[in-house]
Amino acid sequence: MTTVSSTSSTTAASTGYSALSSTSSGTGIDYSALIEAKVQARLVKADRIDSKITTNEAKVTAYSDLQELLQTVNSSIDGLRNRSTSTGASSNLFGQRAAYIGDDDVFSATVEDGTDTGTYSVTVQQLATKHKIGADAVSSKTDALGQSGSFTLQAADGTAVTISMDSDDSLTDLRDAINEQKSTSGVTASIVQVGDSSYQLILTATNTGNAITLTDGGDGVLSGLGLTDDDGAVKNELVAVQNAIVDIDGVTITRSSNTIEDAIEGVTLNLYTASPDTAVSMEVSTDLSSIKSAITDFVDAYNAYREFVTQQQATTSSGTKSDDATLFADSLLRQITQSVSSMINTTITTDDGDVLSLATLGITFDSSNNLELDEDTLNSVLSSDIDSVQQLLGLNMTSSSSQMSLLRYDASQSSLSFTLDIDVASDGTLNSASVDGDSSLFTVKGNRIVGNEGTAYEGIVLVYSGTSGSVDIDFSQGLADRLYGAISDAADEYDSDLTTAIDDLETQDTTLQSRSDTIRTNAETYRTTLTAYYARLEAAAEQAALLLKQLTYSDDDSDS
Structure with a gap:
């Protein structure tokens, strides 16, 4: 009787996934294809989530680029807002x-x-001038001078110091001794070579307008050096002192x-x-040059922003959105562009009835809504009417009292006029501030007058150091100041519409990534489960095939 080994009955179960392909399977069934199809069916949802993450990431990048461009615009106009550092600006170019x-x-x-x-x-x-005197020339700067004794010296703005000499001291030694105390005396010593073998000590006052005073200690050192004559007067005055x-x-x-x-x-x-x-x-x-530079920077920064916006609105020849138009039809981008456009088209009417706008500065729009600057017009208005430039661009406050100053202006109104009736105590303390008899509009804190929340004066803080009386106050918010506020709302680094949108997308991506990772982990677990299941089926099929072959051999043996 022929015997067939059964060792192959565990092949599929032991070799797992590799034994389940159509070429390896004993049944001829491609289990691996079945497994892959079932796993991929489960991964479709993860792929859709990953696609959403990719879309969100592209949008975050575009929002971040827009935010940076808008912040650059604000950096260019910050100094043009006519605000001090206390009212929110990093500098005030109109005050420079x-x-x-x-x-x-x-x-x-x-x-x-x-x-x-x-x-x-x-x-x-x-x-x-700096007072400068010289000693008599000597033949060597290193040989002993043969002078023994002391003297004092000082400049008018210094303190007298004593210089002691031994007979073996050289000109170099004397120079060094004087310079050791120059910070106290206000006198510096130097040696000038005036000939082949001729050296002269020069004493110079550190500061202009201060005469050098010399006093001999009684040993005749000063006259021996040739710094003074026999009467004690300066012998060689090289530069007279003068104011x-x-x-x-x-x-x-x-x-x-x-x-x-x-x-x-x-x-x-x-x-x-x-x-x-x-x-x-x-x-x-x-400082007109600084203002001109800022205006020029603004035009460049605004045009860079406009180029980005134009790119986001681009379409293909067939009318569909361009591949680079990540924010095509984006509602936030549309909201920001409308706000910026509204602010940049601000006009200011002066008391004389003149209307000021960007055109006043020589700035106009081209066919693509980019800005063009006529430097001749800008130069002319800067040199002839800087007050109009300031009124057009900056925050301007006028007050009937020189004792009234602005500490903060974050009010929502672009223009505001009112009369403050102020009551001041005899000791100078502010009691109250009211408008048309209404004292609930402002709160007095020390010498500050603070607009109350919910009123038209919210965001205004004034400082007053005068006496009781009425003060007329007018505010007008110029183009640069209004634009800066609109851009801050849209693109501020920490609290703005774009920051919120970016944070929301990044939070959403974190959640989506977690869901995608879970789906993929579960799919791999499912793959392992299916592999084991089909491996058992394959093993069972192999076992059945082996048993059938054994039965066939048994029948053949019986017939014989």
């Missing part, structure tokens, strides 16, 4: 000052922000330094050359 000088070879000037503007006539009659003399609008100013900080409030003069016969005109004015 520059000195325009007819002949800047004679002197230059730096001006503090907020300095009163004006024109001055400046004549530099005389420069301040700077400047005429400003006919008033003579004398200072010990060529840097004069206290003649014109907020202005520092740096004198270079004495020109007693030349009156130089100096105009202290708004």
Whole structure:
């Protein structure tokens, strides 16, 4: 009787998935294809979720790009809003000052922000000098001078120091001894080689306008060195000490330094050359170059933003959205572009009835709604009517009292006019502030007057240091200030519509990714389960086939 081994009965179960292909299967059934089809059916949902994540990620990238472009626009106009740092700006270009000088070879000037503007006539009659005296020349700077004793020296703005000498001290030793105490005395020593074998000690006052004083200690050292004559007077005065003399609008100013900080409030003069016969005109004015630069940067930043918006609205030749138009028909983008467009088309009407707009600055729109700048027009309005530029662009407050100042303005109104009736106690404490008899509109806190929540004055904080009375106040919010607020609402880094949208998408992606990961994990578990199940079926089929073959052999043996 023929015997057939049954060791192959466990082949499918032991080899698992690899034994389930149509070529390996004993039954000829492609179990692997069946398994893959069933697993892929379950992965379809994960694929759809992954596609949604990819779409969201592209949208986050586009929103982030838009946010960055808008923030660049705001950076360019921040200084044009005519706000101080206390009212929310990083700088106020309308408060920055520059000195325009007819002949800047004679002197230059730096001006503090907020300095009163004006024109001055400046004549530099005389420069301040550093007092400089010399000793008698000697043949060597390293040989002993043969002087023994002491002397004191000081500049007028220094303190007297004592210099002691031994007979073997050289000129170099003397120089070093003087310089060790120069920060105290205000006198510096140096050695100048005046000939092939001729060296001279030079004493120089550290600061201009301060005379050097020398006093011998009784041993005749100073006269021995040739610093003083026999009468104790300076023997070799190389540069006489003198103060700077400047005429400003006919008033003579004398200072010990060529840097004069206290003649014109907020202005520092740096004198270079004495020109007693030349009156130089100096105009202290708004720093127009900084304002022009900011306006130019704004045009560039806005056009970069517009290019992005145009790209997001692009369509193909067949009318469908372009592949690059990630935010095509996006409601948030549409909302932002409408808000920005509204703000940038702001017009301001002056008290004289003139209408100010971007065109006032030489800025117009081209056929693609990008901005074009005419520099000639901009230069002209900056030099001739800076007040109109400030009124068009910035936040402007006028008050009938010089004692009223603005601390904060976050009000929703672009223009506001009202009269504050203020009651001040005898000790200067503010009691109340009201409008038309209504004291509920403002809260008084120390010397601050704060607009109450829910009123038209919410977001306004004023500071008042005057007496009881009525103060007329007017606010007008210019184009740059309004645009900055609209963009901040849309694109601020921490609290804005775009930040919220990005956060929401990223949170959604986190949830979706978790769901996708779970589906894929479960699908792989399902694959393992199916593989084991079909492996058992294959093993059973192999066992049945083996049994049938054994039965066939048995029947053949019986017939024989």
